Amino acid sequence: MKTILGREIPDYIEGYGHVRPFQGAFSDVGVKTRTAVKLTSVIPNDQKVLSSLEDALDKLNITDGMTISFHHHLRNGDYVLNKVMERLAARGVKDLTVAASSIFPIHAPLVEHIESGVVTGLVANYISGPVAEAVSRGKLKKPAIMQTHGGRARAIESGELHIDVAFLAAPTADNYGNINGVYGDAACGSLGYAVADAEYADKTIAITDHLVPYPAYPIEISQVFIDYIVQIDSIGDPKGIVSGTTRITKDPVALIIAKRATEVIKASGLVREGMSFQTGAGGTSLAVAAELKKIMQHEGVAGSFASGGITGYLVEMLEEGLFRSLFDVQCFDLKAIESYRDNPAHQFMSASMYGNPHTKGAVVNNLDIMILGATEIDTDFNVNVTTGSNGVIMGGSGGHSDTAAGSKLAIVVTNLMKARLPIIKDKVITVTTPGDSIDVVVTERGIAVNPQRGDLLEKLKMTNLPLMTIGELKLLAEKITGVPKGVETSEKIVAVVEYRDGSVIDVVRKVSSVS
Amino acid sequence: MKTILGREIPDYIEGYGHVRPFQGAFSDVGVKTRTAVKLTSVIPNDQKVLSSLEDALDKLNITDGMTISFHHHLRNGDYVLNKVMERLAARGVKDLTVAASSIFPIHAPLVEHIESGVVTGLVANYISGPVAEAVSRGKLKKPAIMQTHGGRARAIESGELHIDVAFLAAPTADNYGNINGVYGDAACGSLGYAVADAEYADKTIAITDHLVPYPAYPIEISQVFIDYIVQIDSIGDPKGIVSGTTRITKDPVALIIAKRATEVIKASGLVREGMSFQTGAGGTSLAVAAELKKIMQHEGVAGSFASGGITGYLVEMLEEGLFRSLFDVQCFDLKAIESYRDNPAHQFMSASMYGNPHTKGAVVNNLDIMILGATEIDTDFNVNVTTGSNGVIMGGSGGHSDTAAGSKLAIVVTNLMKARLPIIKDKVITVTTPGDSIDVVVTERGIAVNPQRGDLLEKLKMTNLPLMTIGELKLLAEKITGVPKGVETSEKIVAVVEYRDGSVIDVVRKVSSVS
Structure with a gap:
């Protein structure tokens, strides 16, 4: 059995059960059921x-x-x-x-x-x-x-x-x-x-x-x-x-990536009144926020909301009037906690309100711009944040797939190489987020737009940004690093990767070398 | 078929269905189900x-x-x-x-x-x-x-x-x-x-x-x-x-009732650190709050919460530190709205959190003192707030039965007579709240304690409050008003009165005179 992305998955997995293969980000919509709950009533x-x-x-x-x-x-x-x-x-x-x-x-x-x-x-x-x-x-x-x-x-x-x-x-x-x-x-x-x-x-x-x-x-x-x-x-x-403070990266390569990502955002036309934005707490992600802030200030734009895990950096943007509200599913630092506690515009959201696809509308649905990371990206723009380049689990989607699916512009920011290994592959070891949800990949050496986003490509062509195809970007890295050899895996499935709708987008198999 | 209060109710009511007769305030407890919900998912x-x-x-x-x-x-x-x-x-x-x-x-x-x-x-x-x-x-x-x-x-x-x-x-x-x-x-x-x-x-x-x-x-x-x-x-x-402001009654009889109710509260021992309190927005109810406030201030007591529909008067008590928090299911005046909007200690509660008996604990369960009204009370302490003395519907329980059941001390405050009719009857026309939930009735002429509350009676005997039995209280009024003739009703059931657990505590029948 294959997913719509062509990944081979058994139709039955021992210890998991029958598999519903991934069929596209919004293939499973319509009438859904919130289940009944049994509770024991408490009396005075x-x-x-x-x-x-x-x-x-x-x-x-x-x-x-x-x-x-x-x-x-x-x-x-x-x-x-x-x-x-x-x-x-x-x-x-x-x-x-x-x-x-x-x-x-x-x-x-x-x-x-x-x-x-x-x-x-x-x-x-x-x-x-x-x-x-x-x-x-x-x-x-x-x-x-x-x-x-x-x-x-x-x-x-x-x-x-x-x-x-x-x-x-x-x-x-x-x-x-x-x-x-x-x-x-x-x-x-x-x-x-x-x-x-x-x-x-x-x-x-x-x-x-x-x-x-x-x-x-x-x-x-x-x-x-x-x-x-x-x-x-x-x-x-x-x-x-919590960390005391979250800091913007000082790494010059990361700062270049952040600057380019922000230029992509600007060129997309999404820097406008009522815009919304989400980014992670990593150094590069925060650097994008810092760059975006400058543009918003310069253009006098007031956004509607920022969301996700919240950092002090987003709190500052709220306090400066760059966003009207924050939607907070978790606080990353002390400043975020204080703001969440004291500022009514800094609002609570449950994980369901954040990203559950089977509600009457999650917050991610209203997200304009999403800054994402990746451990691997393939030439179909599929992203892996589940396993490392050695095939070993080191993370997982978290809100990656949710925000990528919901946002109008999902940007993966990443170094083209990490630890002397290229990030872009023919096939990612594990698909976490489907390529359809990813609009553009920004690296320090070049920017690749998902071919499905011809509209975005046209806009970016008006800029001086170093555009190339994802294939070209892959080759660029491989010229430096060589083509890495693939990870050998056994048949044994150690993890099932569920997409947000509960279908199976991939499986993680036991890596032969880690026995 | 009879309820536990002895009210005759058909076991099947056309247009309503099978009747589960009321069996006591906490007879229907244990494992309960919150039902499943179907929804249509919304996508970006x-x-x-x-x-x-x-x-x-x-x-x-x-x-x-x-x-x-x-x-x-x-x-x-x-x-x-x-x-x-x-x-x-x-x-x-x-x-x-x-x-x-x-x-x-x-x-x-x-x-x-x-x-x-x-x-x-x-x-x-x-x-x-x-x-x-x-x-x-x-x-x-x-x-x-x-x-x-x-x-x-x-x-x-x-x-x-x-x-x-x-x-x-x-x-x-x-x-x-x-x-x-x-x-x-x-x-x-x-x-x-x-x-x-x-x-x-x-x-x-x-x-x-x-x-x-x-x-x-x-x-x-x-x-x-x-x-x-x-x-x-x-x-x-x-x-x-909303009303601009809610005002305390100036009626001297109501003020006497309020003063006596507060003396009952004080004698009950419930004026203590962490106490909780609820009252309605009526003039007499607010007068009780005003009297209680004096006592709390005098004794230096800080309560935990006041709840229910919230008035500016309770907001003042919150702001003066007499309660740590308010639980607000609806705001009765502008001051309450402003406080609810601006003060995090003035908290939201849903109707379910307020009084649903089939949750893991409603707010009413933690209520010490509840001030209630009545249009009629019978000698079993059953209260009617559903129909007037003419048998015509003019209200309903609202939170009456919920708070009476939950609170440690449920006090009915009422004039002994209204519009020249006695309030205390052998049988109320309609039972809204069962007598078991009512601890004491306070009128301007006398105070009757529910015989089930011998402990409270003992405490009140130490005061100079005019104690009498509910029967004596009834006779006192009838000496002045005479015994009113009963309301004649037809067989036709115009309303089914459900207790908070969904059992039927009474029915309202069509009144013959209002055809």
């Missing part, structure tokens, strides 16, 4: 605060084969997943599926639970560090399922991803389960990725180190979705949760 | 703003027998329900059920649609004015269904009340359907009663007279729940939406 005088995590695990009655979920707002400072898994392992529970919105290096102890069979399934939008390596080595019994941020919300809301128990790390909680991320030692700001878990899991428990008098405010997740609350000493390490 | 470049209401009605395809819904935040200034119904009547649609959270005198044109068969069903939490009279006269084909604020949210979320199309009056909306009530000519503040409609209707349309650039903020109801937006000239008359 019922107590939700439990004495300990052990007490909670007794009440939650987690049994072999269940799916438990976590959100990743505490990023590489998260203590909650590890603490919960340690206790569950000690209880002898087996065959759990961990549905975490993302997995970071701090979650290394999960590898042991994978090896011991406590965890046999993993569903995440992004996996990095030791767990990613363990999955790539084929240690997980079932293939990992890699989703997008919007796709995860869709999967949960549709009932495709059923969560038995959601563990919600809560920087602040009151005794009835009202939660926010803006106060407490582990403050992380927006809790956008946790919303679907809270709303759709059979049971939900807030784990907090900052229990405040009722009612907490602001309320990001309401008491009506929380069964229990447990207080522990610490839910996370602030140093791993 | 889909336009949600339609050119006119006519265009919208074409798209919405409303056919005979459907249920359409409205919220009542524009109260007696609402133009939306009338405009929509006028257009639907012109289109010849028949047999509609109107599920409006409340019906006011301004909705008088609905009577014509009832008479002509355009509307044959009505579901509401509160009905006053000409529509109430028309229902009482038996003009509606099916019995009206009268719910509570929390019960309506429960009915919608459970799927019991299925809404085909929700019409959402939106004081502010953007072109993707983000809605708030705090800006625009028809600003009304919180849109708490509209949330379940938006989330669970098959189709939703925002009708606004204030279309703002994307994205609107704050967002009370998200774009992900809105199919279409239509702009019209005016959605409501500000004079009918």
Whole structure:
């Protein structure tokens, strides 16, 4: 069986099930269902605060084969997943599926639970560090399922991803389960990725180190979705949760890329009143924001919104009137947290509102300009941000596919070569985002426009930008680096890459060299 | 068939269906289901703003027998329900059920649609004015269904009340359907009663007279729940939406009642750190707040929250530090709207979060003190706020039953006689709220404690308050007024009174004298 992109995928994958192959970014639309939810009603005088995590695990009655979920707002400072898994392992529970919105290096102890069979399934939008390596080595019994941020919300809301128990790390909680991320030692700001878990899991428990008098405010997740609350000493390490500041790159090559990307944006005609913009927190991405800011200021343009994970840099643009509002699914730095807490124009969005394709309209649908990264791009503009050039999992879509699909202008910014390897290939090892969603690739040596965007190409021809075909760009790099040899993979599928609509866009196979 | 209160109810009511008789305030608890929702996904470049209401009605395809819904935040200034119904009547649609959270005198044109068969069903939490009279006269084909604020949210979320199309009056909306009530000519503040409609209707349309650039903020109801937006000239008359200020009564009898109610509160021991409080917007209710405020200030007590429909008076208490937060399901005056807009401690709550008994914990569950009104009370403490002493519908539960059930101390404040008729009866004409939920009745002549609250009676005996039994209180009034003759009713059931859990607590029968 082949996807519309020509990738070979089995029609049935052991441990995953029947495969619905990817058929195009908007092939699966129309009438959709948000699933029914069972809940246990709470009456006056019922107590939700439990004495300990052990007490909670007794009440939650987690049994072999269940799916438990976590959100990743505490990023590489998260203590909650590890603490919960340690206790569950000690209880002898087996065959759990961990549905975490993302997995970071701090979650290394999960590898042991994978090896011991406590965890046999993993569903995440992004996996990095030791767990990613363990999955790539084929240690997980079932293939990992890699989703997008919007796709995860869709999967949960549709009932495709059923969560038995959601563990919600809560920087602040009151005794009835009202939660926010803006106060407490582990403050992380927006809790956008946790919303679907809270709303759709059979049971939900807030784990907090900052229990405040009722009612907490602001309320990001309401008491009506929380069964229990447990207080522990610490839910996370602030140093791993947010950076103090996010900085623009000083690398001269990255600055050239950023400048060119901004010229592409300008030439596209999208720098206009009401424009919208999203970029990541990486140095090059922020440099694009810095360049774009100059143009917006120069042209006196006020945008409508910036969205996504929010940095202090976007906050400054908001405060300077360059955007009317921010949509924040997670805060990347302290300045973003403070702004989100204090400025009503800096708004909350759930992962579903952000990028779920099966709602009445996600925020990405209104996005004009999206700045994206890539570990590989192929000559069909397909992008890989899931595996490294060695075929080992080192990330995942996150919001990549969601924003690429929604935005009017999706720009991949990347060095033409990284670690002496070319970025552009005939075929990417893993397709994360389909080429149809990518409009242009900007490198320090040249710019390639997707042939489907003849309109954009015409506009860019009016500039002095170094335009070339993606094939030419590929050759340019290969002249310097030579043609890299392909990665050899075995038949074993270690991860299934789901597109945002739940179809399978690719699989990750076990790399022969990493055994 | 009898309810647990001994009211005779048929086990099947034509036009309503099988009856589940009321069995006690918390008899229907445990595992509950929030129903599945079908929605049509929206993709980039889909336009949600339609050119006119006519265009919208074409798209919405409303056919005979459907249920359409409205919220009542524009109260007696609402133009939306009338405009929509006028257009639907012109289109010849028949047999509609109107599920409006409340019906006011301004909705008088609905009577014509009832008479002509355009509307044959009505579901509401509160009905006053000409529509109430028309229902009482038996003009509606099916019995009206009268719910509570929390019960309506429960009915919608459970799927019991299925809404085909929700019409959402939106004081502010953007072109993707983000809605708030705090800006625009028809600003009304919180849109708490509209949330379940938006989330669970098959189709939703925002009708606004204030279309703002994307994205609107704050967002009370998200774009992900809105199919279409239509702009019209005016959605409501500000004079009918909010009062400029809400005032405390100057009536000396009401002030005595308020003072005594506050002494009851004080004696109950509930004036303490973290206390919570709710009262209505009526003069006597506000007078209780004023008295309570003095005591809280005197004792240096800081409460946790006040809730419900919010008035400027509660805003002042928030601002003076007497409460840490307000939970606002609707704003009664301009001061409340401004506070709700500007003060993060003044928080939004949906009707479901307010009072739905089938969530993981409504706000009413945490309520200490609730001040309630009554048109009649019987010697079992059952309260009627649905029908007048003539048996004609003049209101409904609203949040009466929800708050009475949830609160630790539910106090009915009322004059012992109104319009020369005694308020306390052997049996109320219609039971709205069961006596079990009522703790004490405070009148200007005496105070009666529910015998189930022996603990409270003991505390009140330590005061000089004029305690008596409810029977003694009844006799006291009858000595002055004589025993009123009962209202004669026919067999015909004109309204079914649903308790918050969806069981039937009573029925309203057609009054013989109003034919």
